[in-house]
Amino acid sequence: xxxxxxxKATYFDECSELLTALExxxxxxxxxxxxxxxxxxVFRAIHSxxxxxxxxxxxxxxxxxHAYETxxxxxxxxxxxxxxxVVSLCIRANDIVADHVNAAQTGEALDADYGAxxxxxxxxxxxxxxxxxxxxxxxxxxxxxxxxxxxxxxxHAEGEAAVEDVFxxxxxxxxxxxxxxxxxxxxxxxxxxxxxxxxxxxxxxxGTMRVKARMGQVPPLSxxxxxxxxxxxxxSLSEPSLxxxxxxxxxxxxxxxxxxxxxxxxxxxxxDLAAMEDDLLLDTGESDLASLLALTEDEMAxxxxxxAIASLLDFAPEPKPVAASKQDRFEEAPxxxxxxxxxxxxxxxxxxxxxxxxxxxxMAPANSDGEESHRSNGVQSIRVDLDKVDxxxxxxxxxxxxxSMLTQQMDETLRARYTELVRGxxxxxxxxxxxxxxxxxxxxxxxxxxxxxxxxxxxxLATKTSKRIKLETIGENTEIDKTVIEQLSDPLTHMxxxxxxxxxESPDKRLAAGKSETGTIRLSxxxxxxxxxxxxEDDGAGINRERVLKLARxxxxxxxxxxxxxxxxxxxxxxxxxxxAEAVSDISGRGVGMDVVLSNIKKxxxxxxxxSWTGKGCRMTLRLPLTLAVLDVMLVKVGESxxxxxxxxxxxxxxxxxxxxxxxxxxxxxxxxRGEYVQVIDLGKRFGLAKPASSxxxxxxxxxxxxxxxxxxxxxxxxxxxxxxxxxxxxxxxRVEGIAGGTILGDGNVALIVDVxxxxxxxxxxxxx
Amino acid sequence: xxxxxxxxDLGDRAAAAGQNSLQLIAFSIGEQTYGVEITxxxxxxxWNGATPLPNTxxxxxxxxxxxxxxxxxxxxxxxxxxxxxxxxxxxxVVVMSVGDKWVGILVDAVSDILTVNRDDIHxxxxxxSIDTELLNGIVTHESRMVGxxxxxxxxxxxxxxA
Numbered sequence: 001x002x003x004x005x006x007x008k009a010t011y012f013d014e015c016s017e018l019l020t021a022l023e024x025x026x027x028x029x030x031x032x033x034x035x036x037x038x039x040x041x042v043f044r045a046i047h048s049x050x051x052x053x054x055x056x057x058x059x060x061x062x063x064x065x066h067a068y069e070t071x072x073x074x075x076x077x078x079x080x081x082x083x084x085x086v087v088s089l090c091i092r093a094n095d096i097v098a099d100h101v102n103a104a105q106t107g108e109a110l111d112a113d114y115g116a117x118x119x120x121x122x123x124x125x126x127x128x129x130x131x132x133x134x135x136x137x138x139x140x141x142x143x144x145x146x147x148x149x150x151x152x153x154x155x156h157a158e159g160e161a162a163v164e165d166v167f168x169x170x171x172x173x174x175x176x177x178x179x180x181x182x183x184x185x186x187x188x189x190x191x192x193x194x195x196x197x198x199x200x201x202x203x204x205x206x207g208t209m210r211v212k213a214r215m216g217q218v219p220p221l222s223x224x225x226x227x228x229x230x231x232x233x234x235x236s237l238s239e240p241s242l243x244x245x246x247x248x249x250x251x252x253x254x255x256x257x258x259x260x261x262x263x264x265x266x267x268x269x270x271x272d273l274a275a276m277e278d279d280l281l282l283d284t285g286e287s288d289l290a291s292l293l294a295l296t297e298d299e300m301a302x303x304x305x306x307x308a309i310a311s312l313l314d315f316a317p318e319p320k321p322v323a324a325s326k327q328d329r330f331e332e333a334p335x336x337x338x339x340x341x342x343x344x345x346x347x348x349x350x351x352x353x354x355x356x357x358x359x360x361x362x363m364a365p366a367n368s369d370g371e372e373s374h375r376s377n378g379v380q381s382i383r384v385d386l387d388k389v390d391x392x393x394x395x396x397x398x399x400x401x402x403x404s405m406l407t408q409q410m411d412e413t414l415r416a417r418y419t420e421l422v423r424g425x426x427x428x429x430x431x432x433x434x435x436x437x438x439x440x441x442x443x444x445x446x447x448x449x450x451x452x453x454x455x456x457x458x459x460x461l462a463t464k465t466s467k468r469i470k471l472e473t474i475g476e477n478t479e480i481d482k483t484v485i486e487q488l489s490d491p492l493t494h495m496x497x498x499x500x501x502x503x504x505e506s507p508d509k510r511l512a513a514g515k516s517e518t519g520t521i522r523l524s525x526x527x528x529x530x531x532x533x534x535x536x537e538d539d540g541a542g543i544n545r546e547r548v549l550k551l552a553r554x555x556x557x558x559x560x561x562x563x564x565x566x567x568x569x570x571x572x573x574x575x576x577x578x579x580x581a582e583a584v585s586d587i588s589g590r591g592v593g594m595d596v597v598l599s600n601i602k603k604x605x606x607x608x609x610x611x612s613w614t615g616k617g618c619r620m621t622l623r624l625p626l627t628l629a630v631l632d633v634m635l636v637k638v639g640e641s642x643x644x645x646x647x648x649x650x651x652x653x654x655x656x657x658x659x660x661x662x663x664x665x666x667x668x669x670x671x672x673x674r675g676e677y678v679q680v681i682d683l684g685k686r687f688g689l690a691k692p693a694s695s696x697x698x699x700x701x702x703x704x705x706x707x708x709x710x711x712x713x714x715x716x717x718x719x720x721x722x723x724x725x726x727x728x729x730x731x732x733x734x735r736v737e738g739i740a741g742g743t744i745l746g747d748g749n750v751a752l753i754v755d756v757x758x759x760x761x762x763x764x765x766x767x768x769x
Numbered sequence: 770x771x772x773x774x775x776x777x778d779l780g781d782r783a784a785a786a787g788q789n790s791l792q793l794i795a796f797s798i799g800e801q802t803y804g805v806e807i808t809x810x811x812x813x814x815x816w817n818g819a820t821p822l823p824n825t826x827x828x829x830x831x832x833x834x835x836x837x838x839x840x841x842x843x844x845x846x847x848x849x850x851x852x853x854x855x856x857x858x859x860x861x862v863v864v865m866s867v868g869d870k871w872v873g874i875l876v877d878a879v880s881d882i883l884t885v886n887r888d889d890i891h892x893x894x895x896x897x898s899i900d901t902e903l904l905n906g907i908v909t910h911e912s913r914m915v916g917x918x919x920x921x922x923x924x925x926x927x928x929x930x931a
Contacts, residue, residue: 398837641821687823729822729832732870733841737824742832742839750820750832750839 184232189257207239397725405746461500474524503540543612637717639689642751816860
């Protein structure tokens with residue numbers, strides 16, 4: 001069933017997107033934006049999740065989602081007021097839906113009564129407000145996805161007689177609460193992966209229903225177009241208090257993708273009736289349907305089309321003889337669901353009428369996307385395998401290199417001689433650059449996808465630690481490379497966990513300190529040059545430096561006689577195995593958290609900086625590269641080898657002859673820049689490369705690593721700026737100290753990327769040793 | 770680059786080779802001949818310089834660009850402790866796959882493709898640890914001794930001691 005698995009995978013992808021959307025909507029609702037658009041969006045999301053879950057048979061999820069949906073429905077039409085209590089219940093419900101989805105995905109079983117409490121509260125709310133209202137009295141607990149199959153009959157043969165039989169109420173005798181619906185889906189309806197069957201199921205929940213399919217337009221097989229729509233339905237629905245609005249509501253999602261005519265029973269316009277008759281007049285001998293069915297004859301060894309239909313009907317639980325009066329057939333004919341019918345027709349390889357053929361599409365990706373874009377003119381998107389995008393990215397990277405290589409080959413004589421060629425190359429350069437930007441934009445995603453997971457985390461942490469915590473997110477539309485985003489989730493989780501557990505104090509402590517009871521964690525993202533800054537800030541107690549230092553000394557992370565600066569103490573929280581929690585809790589204290597942050601962030605070429613204000617709070621800044629694939633660099637020479645320094649970390653460059661170096665007791669040099677003393681690293685010495693030039697010809701590249709700590713790199717020559725594609729050294733080799741990776745230059749040679757941050761930390765180690 | 774094509778004469782030799790035989794690419798370092806199993810060899814190319822890697826052992830000659838991928842080059846002579854090779858255009862890099870990584874080995878010359886019998890492979894005599902560490906076995910081919918290189922051992926431990 002790999003097809004089904006594919007559908008499932010898509011469904012779960014979709015669910016995670018919908019759940020993300022839910023978080024967003026509720027964040028807005030919680031903030032006071034209680035307009036109906038928000039609620040409708042929530043409703044649609046839950047509805048889509050429920051729909052898919054129903055298709056795959058995730059009963060628990062469907063049950064819960066249904067109860068939730070009912071509450072939302074009541075809120076929407078004003079029967080239940082959207083109080084803070086209801087909002088927080090809904091937020092809790094979102095978490096439960098997420099857990100259900102997760103359980104369905106992993107195949108784990110949740111406790112049978114998981115979410116039962118919330119469900120009961122939904123019911124209580126729904127009942128409490130709607131009182132004796134009958135239509136609201138649908139027992140939620142008893143919700144069962146296995147609706148009674150709807151009755152279907154193939155409008156076949158004996159034309160006029162059949163028409164008469166369609167109605168069990170005499171025509172022209174309007175009956176209260178009795179409705180006739182003519183439902184003609186358009187192609188778009190199926191394209192958006194809606195399934196009429198699901199609509200019918202919902203209708204069936206409204207009252208006593210009969211459905212009649214009109215297949216008069218089905219062409220001969222030779223003209224049959226697989227994606228065309230040939231089938232429409234007539235539905236008669238009766239229930240004393242049924243209103244047109246209720247019926248319209250069922251069709252809300254397909255509005256615009258189908259023709260719906262809703263009339264009170266008996267009030268069918270004569271013209272319509274005539275049209276119906278036309279449709280239904282299927283001559284047995286020449287009928288298109290008959291010719292379709294004739295195809296099945298060989299397999300079924302049936303002499304007549306009519307017998308074939310009879311055999312179709314035989315699949316129903318209680319087959320009735322075809323010879324029985326048509327009246328019987330229509331009024332009491334065995335209920336035959338579309339699913340059964342589909343199962344019957346499909347194997348016979350007859351091109352089944354459209355609705356049957358696309359039924360499984362209910363799970364297809366277009367479903368919610370289609371609905372969304374239809375409703376809100378949202379972004380049209382396609383799902384593309386990331387591997388495919390990466391292949392394009394890599395190829396474009398190679399193209400950029402080739403292009404710059406070509407440009408380098410053009411010397412002055414060539415330029416003078418082949419002006420056309422030069423012009424062509426310039427256009428090529430522009431186009432390549434544009435192509436590269438576009439490709440990178442494909443990979444870029446808003447950080448929202450990660451940020452939206454955090455509100456739930458904060459809620460849970462607040463509950464577990466009995467603190468009151470508010471999460472603010474800023475700049476969630478900042479876009480960043482997909483790979484970076486994927487690597488961001490874990491570090492952010494740890495950082496927020498850290499803030500909630502260690503940073504924010506308990507409410508009484510906060511009050512005692514003169515702060516508001518509720519602590520705030522602010523999560524923000526912004527672009528700063530070629531970097532993205534992700535900042536996690538809290539207004540808690542800040543880092544307890546005394547304790548951190550004491551613990552670090554106890555654990556031997558800091559030598560007893562070494563007195564680190566405040567900033568250095570703050571950075572200690574990133575040391576592996578370091579934890580200030582007195583007891584290991586299920587939130588934190590095992591000492592792996594911040595260490596993970598540092599290593600994950602370093603892995604994607606970023607850096608972490610922490611700054612703490614005692615009693616006021618703590619701020620952690622992640623500096624991340626905008627993209628992992630392309631880097632603006634300065635090309636330098638160390639010895640005879642080319643090296644590149646990321647442009648984003650360079651502050652300025654200067655000639656050594658103009659720089660003022662000072663000696664320090666350790667024998668090293670420091671550089672004085674505008675009253676600041678900066679550590680000097682001679683790359684030639686550090687990398688063990690012979691240095692032919694005298695120091696006067698050398699250059700200083702002043703770099704800023706994280707935490708506004710500067711470092712001056714001494715290089716032998718500065719060649720220029722360019723864009724490079726980062727290549728991994730580790731792919732075929734291993735990590736090299738002080739080197740962040742490699743890249744291929746225009747001449748085909750490999751240049752190494754200097755890891756500025758790494759150089760500085762190894763330098764510190766050496767100093768400490 | 771002058772990548773040599775091995776495909777043509779490979780075909781008939783492979784056909785001639787029985788089940789119990791092993792095909793080797795033989796290359797020389799000074800007077801000595803060594804071999805690696807032919808299936809691990811991806812490409813043979815002339816030495817065209819490499820970008821040195823800092824903080825690595827002396828036998829890591831650096832990295833080269835192999836059609837967009839960065840491949841490290843190991844100097845086999847230096848790996849055996851005989852000092853660094855002074856490579857010329859006539860020196861050869863044999864690119865091989867070790868596990869899921871591609872590495873290049875700098876040798877003096879590639880001499881031949883040998884077909885040897887697996888039963889003829891002898892153990893490396895105990896004695897010098899470098900020999901036993903870096904060779905999988907020894908085989909005699911036309912009265913020449915051919916050391917079978919243990920690629921995994923050659924490329925491991927390349928990082929300089931901190």
